[in-house]
Amino acid sequence: MAILHGWQTCPRCATALEGGEAQLHCPGCDSTYYANSAPCVSALVEDVEGRLLLARRAVEPYLGLWDCPGGFLEEGEDPLDGLRRELAEETGLVAGPARFVGIWMDVYGDASEAAATLNIYWAVQVEEGQPVAADDVAELRWFPAGGLPGPDELAFTTVERALAAWEAERAPHAY
Ligand SMILES: [Zn+2]
Numbered sequence: 001m002a003i004l005h006g007w008q009t010c011p012r013c014a015t016a017l018e019g020g021e022a023q024l025h026c027p028g029c030d031s032t033y034y035a036n037s038a039p040c041v042s043a044l045v046e047d048v049e050g051r052l053l054l055a056r057r058a059v060e061p062y063l064g065l066w067d068c069p070g071g072f073l074e075e076g077e078d079p080l081d082g083l084r085r086e087l088a089e090e091t092g093l094v095a096g097p098a099r100f101v102g103i104w105m106d107v108y109g110d111a112s113e114a115a116a117t118l119n120i121y122w123a124v125q126v127e128e129g130q131p132v133a134a135d136d137v138a139e140l141r142w143f144p145a146g147g148l149p150g151p152d153e154l155a156f157t158t159v160e161r162a163l164a165a166w167e168a169e170r171a172p173h174a175y
Contacts, residue, residue, distance in 0.1 A: 002021040002035050002112075003035045003036070003038075003115050003116070004021060004023075004024055004033060004035045005021070005112045005113070006112070007024055007033065010026035010028055010029060010031060012026065012029050012031050013026065013028045013029040013031075014028075015027060015028025015029065017033070021035060022034070022035055023035065037105065037115075037116040037117055037118040038072055038073075038108070038115050038116070038117050038118065039072070039073045039079070039117075039118050039120065040070060040071060040072050040073065040108075040117050040118065040119045040120070041070050041071070041073055041079050041080075041082045041083040041086060041119075041120050041121075041122075042068040042069065042070030042083075042086075042119060042120070042121050042122075042158075042159075042162065043068060043069045043070055043083055043086070043087050043095065043098075043121075043122060043123075043124050044068060044101060044121055044122065044123040044124070044162060044163075044166045045068075045069060045087070045091070045093065045095075045123075045124055045125075045126060046123055046124070046125055046126075047125075047126060047142060048125075049144075050144070050145055050170065051142040051143060051144050051145070052142070052143050052145065052148065052163070052166065053069070053091070053093075053126075053131060053140060053141070053142055053143075054066040054067065054068065054140070054141060054143055054148075054149065055067050055068070055069050055090060055091070055133070055137045055139070055140050056137065056138040056139040056140075056141070057136070057137070057138065057155055058133075058135070058136050058137055058138035059136045061108070061109060061110070061155075062155035062156065064138065065153060065154055065155040066149045066153055066154050066155060066159070067154070067155040067156065067159055068121070068159055068162060068163075069086060069087050069090045069091050069137075070083070070086050070087075070090075070119075071086040071089075071090075072117075079120055080098060080122070083095065083098060083122055083124070087124070089134055090133075090134045090136070090137050091129075091131045091132065091133070091134070091137070091140055092129050092130070092131065092132040092134075093126050093127075093128075093129045093130075093131055094126070094127045094128045094129050095124040095125075095126065095127060096124060096125040096126065096127035097124070097125065098122035098123070098124045099122060099123045099124070100120075100121075100122055101121040101122060101123050101162060101165050101166060101169070102121055102161075102162065102165050103118065103119065103120050103121070104119050104121070104158045104161050104162065105117070105118060105119070105158075106119055106156050106157060106158035108156075117158075119156075119158045119162075121162045121165070121166075123166060123169075145167055145170055148163050148167070
């Protein structure tokens with residue numbers, strides 16, 4: 001697993017690259033390429049009844065499994081702007097104030113092509129709109145806090161961890 005896996009020549013000048021999986025250097029044009037994790041933003045969308053909105057994926061990877069609305073940040077994009085953009089694109093919803101929940105690492109794609117992802121999750125209330133599934137979403141459904149899909153129905157291990165954190169936040173404290 002490495003974003004630079006298989007890179008042999010410089011994409012700028014086609015000189016043979018030097019280095020390892022963490023970074024590659026081009027002796028021809030002095031470019032350096034770093035293998036960083038890709039930042040992703042995701043929304044744990046809540047309604048007034050305390051339910052959570054999940055999106056069933058209509059595309060690979062993990063076609064047919066449940067995911068949180070979200071996606072990759074664009075270059076230079078503010079993370080919360082990216083969160084609102086992705087939520088609007090995938091569900092048509094306008095997000096209200098966001099509450100930070102956590103950051104988890106994951107992998108996107110298969111085997112040597114897989115990219116490491118850094119996934120930032122916020123809980124958000126819906127400010128306006130009714131959820132309408134976009135092209136890459138097969139279905140949007142509200143789930144009660146105690147009745148979320150099980151691990152084998154979730155798209156990424158990160159989603160499982162984010163849902164567990166969200167449910168733990170909502171559980172009454174034991175002390
Ligand atoms: Zn070069």
